[in-house]
Amino acid sequence: MKFAVLVFPGSNCDIDCYKAVEETLGEPVDYVWHTATDLSAYDCILVPGGFSYGDYLRCGAISRFAPVMSEVAKAAEQGKYILGICNGFQILTEAGLLPGALLRNTSMKFRCHDTVLKVANNRTPFTTDFSENEEIVIPIAHGEGNYYCDEETLARLQENNQIVFTYSSNPNGSVLDIAGICNERGNVVGMMPHPERAVNSLLGSEDGKRMFTSILKAWRDTHGAASVR
Structure with a gap:
């Protein structure tokens, strides 16, 4: 399985994702610059x-509006796995690949600390290594993480089981404590917390590691490959 980590001017978690x-x-895994016009070689972005x-x-x-985002949209349509983290989640909503928007935190302050999340949907390709309703520790670092959508969109998210993660203690004012969502197909996920910063006990939590192992297992199941080591 081959991973792409997109790099925009101002990205600062690209190395974290690469190392994870x-x-x-x-x-x-490759770094892919925002001017790229071909992502066909990659299985997960x-x-x-x-x-x-x-x-x-x-x-x-x-x-x-970066050239690479047209390719991300194509990859999503092809069923490839797309994971947007923090600013990446914001980009996916702006690009229309996920519904809703991220607003300023209600505290009007930048929040940077561990959070406890509940796994609301463990049936996406990104969450199968978690138990349903399991609580996990994943850090946040954002000033605009307040997820908002209108009532009609919220009803669709609930009906289609598109709410993937919720906060146990809401740090930003997100509607229904939402920390992460997916598209209807389930192959595009956006979340404000940083799983790539929770892959080693030295970082305070290993809970984020299972997001990456879930992705690999899903891909191998689809391609008839061997299970994750």
């Missing part, structure tokens, strides 16, 4: 956190 794949899975284009206008509002 490299050290957790040992699978091939990670859209990392940071402050792409300085978060001018709105978080992710400029990045969504």
Whole structure:
């Protein structure tokens, strides 16, 4: 399985994502610049956190026009796995690959600390190594993590089981404590917490590691490959 980690001007979690794949899975992984126009070689695309284009206008509002985002949309349509983390989640909503928007935290402060999440949907390709309703520890680092959508969209998210993670203690004001969602097909996930920062006990938690092992298992099941080591 081959992973791509997108890099925009202002990305700062790209190395974290790269190392998480490299050290957790040992699978091939490349940095891919925002000007790339071909992602056909990759099975999973990670859209990392940071402050792409300085978060001018709105978080992710400029990045969504980068050439590589057309390829991300194509990959999503093809059923490839797309994971947007923090600023990556913001970019995916701006690009229309996920519904809703990320607003300023209700505290109007940048929040950077561990959070306890509940796994609301463990049937996505990203969450099968978790138990349903399991509580996990994943850190956050954001100023605009307040997930918002209108009532109609929220009803669809609930009906289609698209709410993947919720906060046990809401740090930002997100509607229904939402920390992460997926598209209807389940192959695109966006989340504000950082699983790539929780893959080793030295970092305070290993709970994020299972997101990456889940992705690899899902891909291998689809391709008839051997199970995760």
